[in-house]
Amino acid sequence: MSNTRFNALKADAHWQQVWDDAKTFAARDDSPKPKSYVLEMFPYPSGRIHMGHVRNYTMGDVLARYRRMKGMEVLHPMGWDAFGMPAENAAMEKGVHPGGWTRDNIATMKAQLKRLGFALDWTRELATCEPDYYGHEQALFLKFYEHGLVYRKESAVNWDPVDMTVLANEQVIDGRGWRSGALVEKRKLSQWFLKITAFADDLLSGVKALEHWPDKVRLMQENWIGKSQGLTFRFALSASVGGADTVEVFTTRPDTIFGASFVAVAADHPIAQAIAANSPEAAAFIERCKQGGTTAAELETQEKLGFDTGITANHPFDPAWQLPVYIANFVLMDYGVGAVYGVPAHDQRDFEFARKYGLPIRRVVSDGAKDAPEFHEDEAYSGPGTVVNSHFLDGMDIEDAKREVIRRAEDGGWGEGATVYRLRDWGVSRQRYWGTPIPIIHCAACGVVPVPADQLPVVLPEDVSFATPGNPLDKHPTWKHVACPTCGGEALRETDTLDTFADSSWYFIRFASQPKDKPFDKAVAESWLPVGQYIGGVEHAILHLLYARFWTRALNHIGMIDVSEPFTGLFTQGMVTHETYKSADGRWLAPDDVRDGIEIATGAAVTLGRVEKMSKSKKNTVDPTGIVDQYGADAVRWFMLSDSPPERDLPWSEAGIEGAWRFVQRLWRLFEGAGAGEGADTALDRKLHQTIAGVAADIEALSFNKAVAKIYELANAIEKAAPSASRDNAIRNVMLLVAPMVPHLAEEAWAAAGGTGLIADAAWPAVDAALLVEDEVTIAIQVNGKLRDTLVLPKGQSKEAIEAAALASDKVIRILEGKTPKKVIVVPDRLVNLVA
RNA sequence: GCGGACGUGGCGGAAUCGGUAGACGCUGGAGACUUAAAAUCUUCUGCCAUUGGCGUGCGGGUUCGAGUCCCGCCGUCCGCACCA
Secondary structure (H helix, E strand, O other): OOOOOHHHHHHHHHHHHHHHHHHHOOOOOOOOOOOEEEEOOOOOOOOOOHHHHHHHHHHHHHHHHHHHOOOEEEEEEEEEEEOOOHHHHHHHHHOOOOHHHHHHHHHHHHHHHHHHOOOOOEOOEEEEOOOOHHHHHHHHHHHHOOOOOEEEEEEEEEEOOOOOOOEEEHEEOOOEEEEOOOEEEEEEEEEEEOOOOHHHHHHHHHHOOOOOHHHHHHHHHHHOEEEEEEEEEEEEEEEOOOOOEEEEEEEHHHHHHHHHOOOEEEEOOOHHHHHHOOHHHHHHHHHHHHHOOOOOOHHHHOOOOEEEEEEEEEEEEEEEEEEEEEEEOOOOOOOOEEEEEHHHOHHHHHHHHHHHHHHOOOOEEEEOOOOHHHHHHHHOOOOOOOEOOHHHHHEEEEHHHHHHHHHHHHHHEEEEEEEEEEEOOEEEEEEEOOOOOEEEEEOOOOOOEEOOOHHOOOOOOOOOOOOOOOHHHOOOOOOEEEEEOOOOOEEEEEEOOHHHHHOOOOHHHHHOOOOOOOOOHHHHHHOOOOEEEEEEEEEHHHHHHHHHHHHHHHHHHHHOOOOOOOEOOEEOOOOEEEEEEOOOOOOOHHHHHOOOOEEOOOOOOOOHHHHHHOOOOOOOOOOOOHHHHOOOOOHHHHHOOOOOOOOOOOOOOHHHHHHHHHHHHHHEEEEEEEEOOOOOOOHHHHHHHHHHHHHHHHHOOOOOOHHHHHHHHHHHHHHHHHOOOHHHHHHHHHHHHHHOOOOHHHHHHHOOOOOOOOHHHHHOOOOHHHHOOOOOOEEEEEEEOOEEEEEEEEEOOOOHHHHHHHOOHHHHHHHHHHOOOEEEEEEEEOEEEEOO
16 A cells, blocks of 8 residues: 555545445344444434534444444434424524425535434434424324323413413423523413323333433433422311312421411412402412512522411311411412411421511421420421420321321321322423424314324415414414314314424334334334433433423323333433633634634734633534534544543534544554564554453443543554554454444545455454453552552462562662561552551 | 532543552644655653652541542532422
């Protein structure tokens, strides 16, 4: 071979064409090989891919290619999460059609992804905005409806006044819309809900068992589901309010029932509403509660406020004991039953409330030191202890007391043990055009009528106008007018569309099996699922993953698939970050505008800001396509895998990509340097086999940065080694080791070296276990725990021999000054510690 | 406030079981090659210093031995948030 430079642009295009033509990465359903499903979260077609996509898909690609080399049939598909608001925003701002905008973006981004040489099965590409996807989703929605997992209710919803749509609770962050950032209002609308709460307990126990998920994500899911166990019971009221003689409350601390000082209901509780109907003061108070801010800072400082209704509640264990009933601003209607009883000594909010309104504060749990009923501490005590001042509960541990109170409530028929979840049912109705139409028809005579299966898909009309705010489907002249499938009379289509999280809740099943006539084939889908390794951003740790887990369970529940957890392995990768730059007058500057700390346009010095996630607002983005054109796909891929552990942030740098490019060239020179060497080099053989085993383990653990470091070490060792047959063999094996990471270079080298077929189809090199073990070891010699010398000895020496060798060391002799060590610790093949 | 993660050279990081801290890369220095530059190659690069000493956020502890284990702080980041 001659000494040439690796022409990345030429090689990239050539091998991408070869893989495409041969359909190298098309997954075969009928393959006899063990199957493996590797999936990265599919992108929203926003316009162009960004570095985050490149990092995400490179990681999955390395794993997919590695598993193919290990002899597995790998499903590694790609598609488009193509419905959503940005398309409508583009329509409104630029006057383009959401469909055209989306499909153009898909074409652009697909070309960008192809340019990176990902081992994707493009034959299974799907876009959620096409009827051949969302039509099947409509069919699934109707199946859920048939099985009672979908219901409609009039409910107060979170209305985003900017996006003019309803948001799920999960999409409201600190009282603001998750996309628009606008303050969310409450509105009453008829909405479709999916019964995710029916699976709350199952989703919770399931997540605990997902051992290949990050602990962090498991915990986030657990907290989101938020299971609490306690007691619901009814207080008898001194007067009937709105037809009710009792008020129901929920507590997780029934053990503190004798410490109760008051009862409090939420501002929108029916009792509060009934009182407000006759009391302007109460109505004014409720209005005031609603105005309270919901941001973190505001909640932190907000005063506990109450309105004394004048009504009292009877303590269940003492008919003579009357507790005042308040309307309180800190009680939430949508958690538990919207009413509580307050125990000021043992709950901080109740404590603050009691102080403000001069209510009794009575100790009923002893922390071991104090047990008098008088409570003079500065904050509530909510820790463990023994129940005191509580009649029949006295002396019990709080856990026993909880059980005792629940038992007595159930026996007395005035309460029952209860489990309450923070999780709410999933409201899926959106007043939006660019989404999956909800396949329902409303008939004045027949009511709610599902669209018959033979009329699916309900296709979105193309001719819509975005001239005025609101849902274009609602304003379309003809689309919603339809004959009732049951009675044939005039009826109206549902004009709401599904939350786009529905689209991403089952796409991984459709990837596995995509028949024309149904959402998926059960047997084929089951042959691929669950996804063994799912990779994506931590921003989807709660919503998307929870909804997909629910959707899969729902399908399981109705017998459509025998899988309940869709993703057995999950990995959340870090972000790609970049330095930020600000000009002297405070403008953000793009990396291209800056050279050597100087703004190119003005010649003025720039301020170096923090390293942050690439974002348009900070102008610190680097477009992948330009970089790929400059350095080739392999250099970009190699940089994405180098240095930073994949779960942490990766700081993009010019120096970093150049280093990666240099290594790609260095590998090429290394590959060219293979010759007709003769003889064995056992040390190099060992290094090679250790590297093969180490890189394999690292890739399996997704520790790409470690795999990269090991490959550097091996390359260093080969370059230093004298020519030998071992060296030539090592070089050939390096091609295989780097093939998942820099596949174009590997194919080029493989072909030049006369390799058989494609390296993409080659087998991962076998490891000779005998060569993993060194025959010599370096032993550390410590005196009093400090390193003083090292010795190279044959592996497996006896303790006595190692000790003797250590004591013979010149340095040791000098430090010991003739004294005999009091104690000698020998760790075979590792170290000797002489304690003087 | 609650929960969690993290803290190692100028930088990204490695150290898988408590056993040689700083692998590997980046940056930087010196040299070779070149008319010159780039590329490439060689070599050095934790800190202080003269033998030697000090070093994994800080302070303690356990141990022959601690980046790793325990206790107490400090800092950074993330999630949730009046959840009864």
